[in-house]
Amino acid sequence: xxxxxxxGAQLDIPPPEPGxxxxxxxxxxxxxxxxxxxxxxxxxxxxxxxxxxxSAFRYQRIIAIVLAFGGILLAVGLLLLVGSxxxxxxxxxxxALAVGTVVGLxxxxxxxxxxxxxxxxxxxxxxxxAAAYGAAIMLVAQxxxxxxxxxxxxxxxxxxxxxxxxxxxxPMIAALGIAVGYGALGYRAAAWFERSxxxxxxxxxxxxxxxxxxxxxxxxxxHYRFSDSLKPMGRPYQWVGTLTVLVILYAMSFEHWYxxxxxxxxxxxxxxxxxxLAASVAVTIGSAVLLVRSGAAEAKAAAAGIGVAAGTAYxxxxxxxxxxxxxxxAPYLAANLLLxxxxxxxxxVGVTTSQPALVNMSLAFFGLTVITRYIEVSAGMxxxxxxxxxxxxxxxxxxxxxxxxxxxxxxxxxxxxxx
Amino acid sequence: xxxxxxxxxxxxxxxxxxxxxxxxxxxxxxxxxxxxxTLQTRPVDPRDLFRGDYVVLDYxxxxxxxxxxxxxxxxxxxxxxxxxxxxxxxxxxxxxxRQPVDGAERVIRGTVVRAGxxxxxxxxxxxxxxxxxxxxxxxERAAEVDVVxxxxxxxxxxxxxxxxxxxxxxxxx
Numbered sequence: 001x002x003x004x005x006x007x008g009a010q011l012d013i014p015p016p017e018p019g020x021x022x023x024x025x026x027x028x029x030x031x032x033x034x035x036x037x038x039x040x041x042x043x044x045x046x047x048x049x050x051x052x053x054x055s056a057f058r059y060q061r062i063i064a065i066v067l068a069f070g071g072i073l074l075a076v077g078l079l080l081l082v083g084s085x086x087x088x089x090x091x092x093x094x095x096a097l098a099v100g101t102v103v104g105l106x107x108x109x110x111x112x113x114x115x116x117x118x119x120x121x122x123x124x125x126x127x128x129x130a131a132a133y134g135a136a137i138m139l140v141a142q143x144x145x146x147x148x149x150x151x152x153x154x155x156x157x158x159x160x161x162x163x164x165x166x167x168x169x170x171p172m173i174a175a176l177g178i179a180v181g182y183g184a185l186g187y188r189a190a191a192w193f194e195r196s197x198x199x200x201x202x203x204x205x206x207x208x209x210x211x212x213x214x215x216x217x218x219x220x221x222x223h224y225r226f227s228d229s230l231k232p233m234g235r236p237y238q239w240v241g242t243l244t245v246l247v248i249l250y251a252m253s254f255e256h257w258y259x260x261x262x263x264x265x266x267x268x269x270x271x272x273x274x275x276x277l278a279a280s281v282a283v284t285i286g287s288a289v290l291l292v293r294s295g296a297a298e299a300k301a302a303a304a305g306i307g308v309a310a311g312t313a314y315x316x317x318x319x320x321x322x323x324x325x326x327x328x329x330a331p332y333l334a335a336n337l338l339l340x341x342x343x344x345x346x347x348x349v350g351v352t353t354s355q356p357a358l359v360n361m362s363l364a365f366f367g368l369t370v371i372t373r374y375i376e377v378s379a380g381m382x383x384x385x386x387x388x389x390x391x392x393x394x395x396x397x398x399x400x401x402x403x404x405x406x407x408x409x410x411x412x413x414x415x416x417x418x419x
Numbered sequence: 420x421x422x423x424x425x426x427x428x429x430x431x432x433x434x435x436x437x438x439x440x441x442x443x444x445x446x447x448x449x450x451x452x453x454x455x456x457t458l459q460t461r462p463v464d465p466r467d468l469f470r471g472d473y474v475v476l477d478y479x480x481x482x483x484x485x486x487x488x489x490x491x492x493x494x495x496x497x498x499x500x501x502x503x504x505x506x507x508x509x510x511x512x513x514x515x516x517r518q519p520v521d522g523a524e525r526v527i528r529g530t531v532v533r534a535g536x537x538x539x540x541x542x543x544x545x546x547x548x549x550x551x552x553x554x555x556x557x558x559e560r561a562a563e564v565d566v567v568x569x570x571x572x573x574x575x576x577x578x579x580x581x582x583x584x585x586x587x588x589x590x591x592x
Contacts, residue, residue, distance in 0.1 A: 091450075095443045099436045106432050114420050133435050140439055142549045144446035145578040147542075148473060156442070160434050167420075167428045195495060 064120055068172060071124040075131030075176075091143045098136035105129035106164075113168065123170050130161050130173045134180065151191060154184035169229060175236035178216060182244075185212060192270040203265055203320045206248050208273050210313040211280035213248065217241025217309035218284040224302035224353075225294045238305065239357060242346065245313045246365050249339045252316065253369065255332040255376070258323060266321055277317070284310040301352035308345035312338055339369060449571040450579060456503050456510040456525050457565050457582065472555045473547045476566055480512040480527070481546075482538050491517055493539055497531045500574050501541065509565060515539075519574060528574030545576045550590045558583055 025039045034042075089097070106129035113122025134157040140146075141153055158180040165173035189208055196204070216237050223234025251257075284306055291303040315338055323331040343362045350358030374388070420428070460476040480501060493499065502513035502523040510525065520526050533540035545568055550558065558564055558581060565582040581588040 091443070091447065095439060098439050102435055102439070103432055106435075110428065133439075136435075136439050137442065140442045142471070144443060144450075145545065145548060146442075146446075147544045148547045156438050160431050160438070163427070164431050167424050167431065 067120050067124040071127045071131075071172070074128045075135075078128070078132050078135040094139055094143045098139050102129055102133045102136050105132050110168070123168065123172070126164070126168050126170060127172050127176065130164055130176055133157065133161065149187065149190070151184070151187040154180055154187055158184045166233060169233065171232055171236050174233055175240065178236055178240045182209075182212070182240075189273070192272045196268055196270045204269055204273055206252060207265075207269065207317050207320055208276060209244055210248050210317050211273075211277045213241045213244030214310040214313035215241070215280040215283045216244065218287040218306045221302040221305045222287040222290060224298050225291055225296050235355070235357075238355070239361070242305075242309050242358065243361065245309050245316075246339070246342065246346075246361070249312065249316055249335060249342065250365060250369065250372075252320075252335045253332070253339050253372070255329075258331045269321075280310075281314070298353050301349060304345075305349040305353065305358075308342060308349055312342040312345075336369070336373070339365070343369075445575075446577045449575055449577045450569045452569060452571055454525060454570045454572075455567050455579060456505075456527075456570060457508060457567050459509050460564050460566050471549065472552055473549045474555050474558045476546055476548060476564075478543070478546075478566075480510075481541055481543070483512055483515060483541065485535065485537050485539055491515065493531045493534045495531055495533060499529055499531060499541060500526045501529055502526055503570075525570055526574045527568075527570055527576050543576050545578050548578055548581060554590055558588070 022043070025034070025042060028034045029036055029039045105125055109122045109125030109127075109129055111122065112118045112125060116122070137153055137157050141150065146153065158177060161173060161177040161180060165171070165177055185208075189205070193204055218241070220234040220237025220239075220241055223231050223237070288303045288306045288310075291299045291306070316335065319331055319334050319338070323334075343366050346362040347359050350356065350360075350362065370388070459479040480503070483501070491497075491499070498517070500516050500519050502515075502520040503510040503525040504513040505524075513523065514520050527543055529541040529543040531539060532542050545566070548558075548566070561583045563584055567579045567582065568576045569579050570576050
């Protein structure tokens with residue numbers, strides 16, 4: 001058993017979740033891989049340990065959450081400590097302290113993760129090491145008076161953090177890398193927009209980050225093409241990329257944005273944003289094609305995920321580029337329809353790729369949008385009330401239909417297994 | 420973890436250490452040189468998300484009359500070299516060129532941020548000075564603030580220290 005655990009750790013195979021065994025036993029019996037007697041014997045044996053396994057699994061989750069909070073707290077604390085400029089130390093000593101802290105934390109994390117049983121604790125120290133590396137860059141920049149708007153600092157932080165995330169298979173470090181990458185791009189883009197006319201600044205940021213969000217989501221879904229140990233690494237990309245698109249689209253769903261028109265955005269959008277947009281289109285289409293061609297399990301659902309994120313982002317960008325009419329109604333309605341379409345699509349992708357987080361994200365945005373629109377149009381309460389009741393009834397009907405479809409599907413699977 | 424992954428991980432950690440050391444090296448060499456100038460400034464006191472409090476330094480040499488540079492037809496983003504000429508205790512701007520100024524005792528490299536009809540605004544990468552938390556107001560309220568800047572042979576500049584009301588200022592003092 002311990003050999004299996006060691007092998008699992010080496011191969012980065014996650015431990016099975018409780019409750020998987022009864023489902024699999026039914027499937028194995030139906031497929032005549034094991035006899036009902038063998039199934040009963042396994043059930044009897046495993047039921048004795050089921051309670052212990054389940055509580056151990058629950059503790060494992062709690063420990064993971066506590067470690068994540070501890071790691072984030074430590075990382076933010078490090079950044080704040082650097083920010084306070086607390087120590088009257090010679091510059092070279094600050095550099096030595098910075099290098100020593102980063103290398104020490106990452107070595108400690110590596111040792112714990114790969115040479116002891118404290119894999120999660122090791123992962124937390126590796127995350128803190130990646131954050132400390134950013135703090136070290138800021139410390140040196142502070143000691144040597146680098147300009148406050150230096151666009152290279154976050155880029156220097158970002159560049160080695162993503163390779164580190166993949167080498168140690170840490171989605172948490174990957175999420176940190178993506179966040180830092182967003183910031184690094186923001187610093188660069190500030191310079192692009194500063195050189196452009198004001199009209200580019202008004203909607204240009206939305207265009208830029210919609211394209212980036214679609215790209216990040218596509219890169220995340222592309223992970224479905226690779227081995228099981230790499231798939232979890234795609235989650236932070238999928239969530240952050242999708243969240244980016246939804247947040248921007250939600251912000252754009254307010255009527256007050258429009259009416260002034262974005263006339264001239266086509267001419268004034270900085271060249272660099274066009275390049276980002278072109279790269280985004282290439283990456284999203286390329287990722288979808290690679291997924292569909294791979295024939296990997298869930299590849300089509302993942303490609304659909306790219307379709308939802310990228311389709312919504314590009315349609316929104318197109319809407320921003322052409323809404324030069326000076327009226328507010330058409331783009332306002334378009335933004336809301338796009339948002340609702342994206343949320344429905346996201347639920348479908350979340351269900352097919354077994355990602356409750358995507359479904360939850362979608363439902364949260366749906367609730368937020370409904371409440372926002374209610375507050376926004378509460379002057380005409382009768383019409384709003386009637387339309388919301390109709391909408392709610394339709395959605396409940398849709399959910400009932402989906403539930404029937406799901407039950408039919410399960411029955412069909414079971415019948416196929418028995419035959 | 421495979422041997423290859425272990426080697427790659429070691430490479431990533433070494434790259435991180437090199438980035439930190441590399442960031443310090445260039446500036447340390449400039450500070451160890453002996454080409455200081457004192458510049459006049461007017462400070463204000465904001466805060467950076469990552470690096471804490473700093474004072475913004477608005478230099479006399481940051482805003483130059485356009486007649487010094489109009490023949491260059493400058494645009495935002497252009498790199499320029501400004502000759503520094505000693506005038507009493509401080510250094511002031513002399514000629515402005517696109518290339519290092521011939522025969523100049525000190526030259527500082529900057530970037531054009533605005534080129535108006537009458538003046539041109541230039542940044543030199545020394546517009547902020549990071550201070551310990553809560554100490555920025557000392558600089559902001561001072562009657563007179565000068566900045567001692569180390570300059571390398573290519574015109575790159577690094578702040579050495581501030582002179583607040585005639586005294587070298589100790590940020591931690």
